[in-house]
Amino acid sequence: DVKVTQSSRYLVKRTGEKVFLECVQDMDHENMFWYRQDPGLGLRLIYFSYDVKMKEKGDIPEGYSVSREKKERFSLILESASTNQTSMYLCASSLQVRDSPLHFGNGTRLTVT
Amino acid sequence: GQSLEQPSEVTAVEGAIVQINCTYQTSGFYGLSWYQQHDGGAPTFLSYNALDGLEETGRFSSFLSRSDSYGYLLLQELQMKDSASYFCAVNLSGGYNKLIFGAGTRLAVHP
Numbered sequence: 001d002v003k004v005t006q007s008s009r010y011l012v013k014r015t016g017e018k019v020f021l022e023c024v025q026d027m028d029h030e031n032m033f034w035y036r037q038d039p040g041l042g043l044r045l046i047y048f049s050y051d052v053k054m055k056e057k058g059d060i061p062e063g064y065s066v067s068r069e070k071k072e073r074f075s076l077i078l079e080s081a082s083t084n085q086t087s088m089y090l091c092a093s094s095l096q097v098r099d100s101p102l103h104f105g106n107g108t109r110l111t112v113t
Numbered sequence: 114g115q116s117l118e119q120p121s122e123v124t125a126v127e128g129a130i131v132q133i134n135c136t137y138q139t140s141g142f143y144g145l146s147w148y149q150q151h152d153g154g155a156p157t158f159l160s161y162n163a164l165d166g167l168e169e170t171g172r173f174s175s176f177l178s179r180s181d182s183y184g185y186l187l188l189q190e191l192q193m194k195d196s197a198s199y200f201c202a203v204n205l206s207g208g209y210n211k212l213i214f215g216a217g218t219r220l221a222v223h224p
Binding site: 004031033035040041042043044045048050056058059090094095096097098099100101102103104105106107 | 115117121143144146148154155156157158161163200202204206209210211212213214215216217
């Protein structure tokens with residue numbers, strides 16, 4: 001069974017802090033993704049990575065950056081957290097095949113105060 | 114731009130059949146996926162259609178019409194455990210398995 005693990009389930013940070021969200025997958029998947037989920041807006045793609053050190057912007061990359069130094073780990077970085085980044089963050093991984101299902105972690109609920 | 118439209122809420126009774134529609138307008142299309150998410154849980158993959166027609170997986174079926182930019186998820190013999198949110202997602206063409214999700218449909222199943 002594919003396991004995607006997000007390091008924190010809940011996180012509370014202050015405005016202006018630098019925030020790191022970590023995600024690890026154990027199935028040797030090439031692709032990894034970061035989505036944020038907000039009520040009424042569904043899942044919106046922030047960034048994705050198709051290989052180590054490779055990344056592509058999603059639909060809402062502003063205010064975020066990512067790092068993928070190892071194949072199994074994909075980090076989302078909020079350089080200077082703001083209250084509008086309060087959300088549920090979901091990490092996912094998949095094979096690099098266009099119809100390969102995404103496997104999601106349980107999410108990190110981030111609150112920025 | 115990219116947009117997917119699906120109803121925000123659907124209510125049904127146990128044992129019934131429910132259909133959740135999804136219309137999409139995207140730049141590039143490779144296939145349509147459906148995901149289920151229970152409250153507090155992770156989204157999980159349900160089905161995928163790349164070609165027109167119906168795909169059946171147990172009590173769940175998914176349909177796609179590429180010419181109409183339309184698909185639906187059909188849930189039969191509803192059970193209480195089917196109460197969840199259901200998301201349609203477009204697999205965009207261009208490689209890398211990039212998915213764009215709809216806002217989700219919250220299904221409530223009542224006894």
